[in-house]
Amino acid sequence: MEIVRTGPRKRFTGISRLYPMDTAIGTLRVIEDAEILVEGKHIVWVGKRGEGMGPIEGEERIEMSGVICTPGWIDAHTHLIWAGSRQNEFRARLQGQSYLDIARAGGGIMSTVRAVRQTDTSKLIAEGRHRLERMLGYGITTLEAKSGYGLSTDAEIKILRAIRALHEEGPQEISATFLGAHTVPTEYKHDRASYVSLVCEEMLPAVAEAGLADACDVFVEEGAFTLQEARRILQRGLDLGLQSRLHADQLSSGGGAELAAEMGALSADHLEEISPTGIQKMAEARVTACLIPGSTFCLRQHRYAPARAMIDAGMQIALATDLNPGTTCSESLPFLGTLACLQMGLLPEEVLYAVTVGAAHALGRADQIGRIAVGYQADLAFFAAPDIDYLFYHYAVLHTQSVYKHGRKVWPSSP
Ligand code: NIG
Numbered sequence: 001m002e003i004v005r006t007g008p009r010k011r012f013t014g015i016s017r018l019y020p021m022d023t024a025i026g027t028l029r030v031i032e033d034a035e036i037l038v039e040g041k042h043i044v045w046v047g048k049r050g051e052g053m054g055p056i057e058g059e060e061r062i063e064m065s066g067v068i069c070t071p072g073w074i075d076a077h078t079h080l081i082w083a084g085s086r087q088n089e090f091r092a093r094l095q096g097q098s099y100l101d102i103a104r105a106g107g108g109i110m111s112t113v114r115a116v117r118q119t120d121t122s123k124l125i126a127e128g129r130h131r132l133e134r135m136l137g138y139g140i141t142t143l144e145a146k147s148g149y150g151l152s153t154d155a156e157i158k159i160l161r162a163i164r165a166l167h168e169e170g171p172q173e174i175s176a177t178f179l180g181a182h183t184v185p186t187e188y189k190h191d192r193a194s195y196v197s198l199v200c201e202e203m204l205p206a207v208a209e210a211g212l213a214d215a216c217d218v219f220v221e222e223g224a225f226t227l228q229e230a231r232r233i234l235q236r237g238l239d240l241g242l243q244s245r246l247h248a249d250q251l252s253s254g255g256g257a258e259l260a261a262e263m264g265a266l267s268a269d270h271l272e273e274i275s276p277t278g279i280q281k282m283a284e285a286r287v288t289a290c291l292i293p294g295s296t297f298c299l300r301q302h303r304y305a306p307a308r309a310m311i312d313a314g315m316q317i318a319l320a321t322d323l324n325p326g327t328t329c330s331e332s333l334p335f336l337g338t339l340a341c342l343q344m345g346l347l348p349e350e351v352l353y354a355v356t357v358g359a360a361h362a363l364g365r366a367d368q369i370g371r372i373a374v375g376y377q378a379d380l381a382f383f384a385a386p387d388i389d390y391l392f393y394h395y396a397v398l399h400t401q402s403v404y405k406h407g408r409k410v411w412p413s414s415p
């Protein structure tokens with residue numbers, strides 16, 4: 001990997017505990033009293049203080065005693081761009097209605113689609129920017145963001161343009177995913193085949209032509225898309241250079257994990273209802289499982305994805321917020337880490353792996369981000385905590401001390 005040695009040198013020194021994340025899931029290497037040297041946007045040295053290169057003239061020295069350091073966190077599944085609010089559905093669910101009841105009655109995804117279609121790009125960007133600022137405060141320096149609340153060629157492209165604008169603005173890098181197959185929109189309810197054709201023959205070519213997405217996602221579920229429809233859409237995406245992702249086995253076990261393996265997808269996400277065969281096939285095909293405990297929690301489904309069985313089968317796992325207005329409306333990846341510990345039985349080191357190395361795999365970027373190692377991007381999160389156990393034990397509060405992206409301090413923003 002080429003290290004770009006331009007820009008100022010920074011020395012982060014006296015870090016009480018540093019987690020390089022350079023070992024397998026479940027094992028943890030910790031460097032105490034650590035130091036990181038950054039040149040320009042990349043890490044050029046990491047280790048124990050005093051054991052590496054000495055100071056050079058003009059370098060910036062940043063004293064970090066009393067704080068711990070992890071790679072910048074990566075949120076591998078978000079629906080960052082939407083308009084409106086679905087707090088009314090939160091209340092309706094508290095009063096006994098189910099997610100599917102609400103969707104059938106015209107709410108759910110379609111209610112956000114109506115709001116997005118009426119909102120201009122600049123407002124979508126402004127709302128997305130607020131969410132990104134919150135994410136940055138939790139140490140999230142890279143994320144994935146999906147379209148899927150437009151469901152017409154123009155509205156899907158409007159969302160992807162908003163994602164592109166926010167990626168270019170920074171500080172976070174955003175990997176864009178086209179999710180035109182989120183649900184069949186109302187106007188095609190009685191002609192779903194035409195909608196699938198629209199996705200394949202008009203939307204996907206337009207998105208690929210404009211270079212607006214890295215991947216193509218399909219929501220495979222009763223009431224959304226069938227396996228056959230998903231296979232056609234994902235194959236069309238692959239032919240146009242877009243890698244595959246799936247929302248799979250979320251509300252029912254429908255063979256989505258098996259399809260992800262067949263298509264060589266980058267990730268299959270949710271997987272609460274994954275079958276044993278699905279686990280085996282995804283492990284063999286090296287498809288990353290992206291765990292989303294927030295939707296299970298917020299929909300009060302009780303059944304969380306079988307993370308332990310996945311790890312035991314050798315699957316690569318990521319953990320993501322799924323930030324969206326319907327099923328789980330929170331930017332707090334650390335809180336979901338606590339949920340993953342309590343409800344999925346993960347240990348803090350497994351959670352940290354899933355939001356760094358595992359998530360980098362889900363984005364196909366495990367050679368650039370997700371680790372504190374020479375040649376990797378200098379994306380760093382510092383927390384005022386004694387160790388990583390404390391981050392998940394003392395939950396739902398902010399522990400972040402500072403965040404760096406490409407070697408530059410991006411949180412808190414300068415006074
Ligand atoms: O990831 N599963 C499908 N899509 C979203 C929810 C979308 C919505 O309800 O607005 C999810 O949970």
Ligand code: FE
Nearest residue numbers: 077079247322
């Ligand atoms: Fe989602």
